[in-house]
Amino acid sequence: MDAEAIKRSLEGSGLRCTAQRYAVMEFLMDHKGHPTAAEIFEAVNHVDPRSSRATTYNNLRDLVKAGLVREVAVEGRAGRFDLQGMRHHHFICDRCGNVEDMEWFDVPRPASRSLGKRIVRECHLIFRGLCPKCAQRSASR
Amino acid sequence: MDAEAIKRSLEGSGLRCTAQRYAVMEFLMDHKGHPTAAEIFEAVNHVDPRSSRATTYNNLRDLVKAGLVREVAVEGRAGRFDLQGMRHHHFICDRCGNVEDMEWFDVPRPASRSLGKRIVRECHLIFRGLCPKCAQRSASR
DNA sequence: AGACAGTTTAGATTATATCTAATATAATAT
């Protein structure tokens, strides 16, 4: 049932449902913790068929372009990926760099005067601070 | 006068006002276009005294930690820096990766229930889409 | 079968950022 959903979403975006692509989508579906490309590459290669690093990066890029996957850039660290499921914002930990989901809520649109000639595709909030684990650690010192 | 302001803000953060640090601050003050570390390094080395790459990165990191400078991560590209002046949001161009300032407006706080044990230091909106230059380019094709 | 576009691959290459450990500098104490 999820298998079919993945297949359909790939084909709906004009992407062939290859074993390598499917594996990336399946891994993201099962791991909501915003893995890096390297982690995804490692993980999908524990099971057959093997996928190359270039393919993992190529596929992640294609999936982001197709709007099925989202990339979250983190300063000084590898980018992290998640499925574009329910809309949500993000929290990034200053200390460990982990990315966590935050409940979605609507954000006021900027005045069209301040938008100028830009074309806005999406907008997304980034909260920063200490994640629960790091907050606790820093409190107990 | 700006010179004094830079000096004071460095010392107020417990950072010595060295020639290299001053040069980074001065460059950011004069170039509001969110330069990369490499661009800052290049630029401050057109004038004496020469600063090394390591120092540029070290200083940018210290300045960010001190809250005087902000870093904006962009997926697949070098991080970009700006002075922490007036609060503002950011717009990142899908095509060219340029970062532009967007007028500040308050963002509703997430429900404390959804915050959990996190400690939020800041929150900041990222708009994405096409910058004016790229929007025009893509329209005329 | 043959043709073709899309996809995958290993490894090289580029881009970005950090580390190392020797040296220099600024602030403070004597």
Place this chain on the structure above:
DNA sequence: ATATTATATTAGATATAATCTAAACTGTCT
């Protein structure tokens, strides 16, 4: 002024992240 000390700088090596290359493979269509 000189000594002491914590901070800061440096060149170059190293680490990490991402992309490129060109050849091989796969699925679809005729």
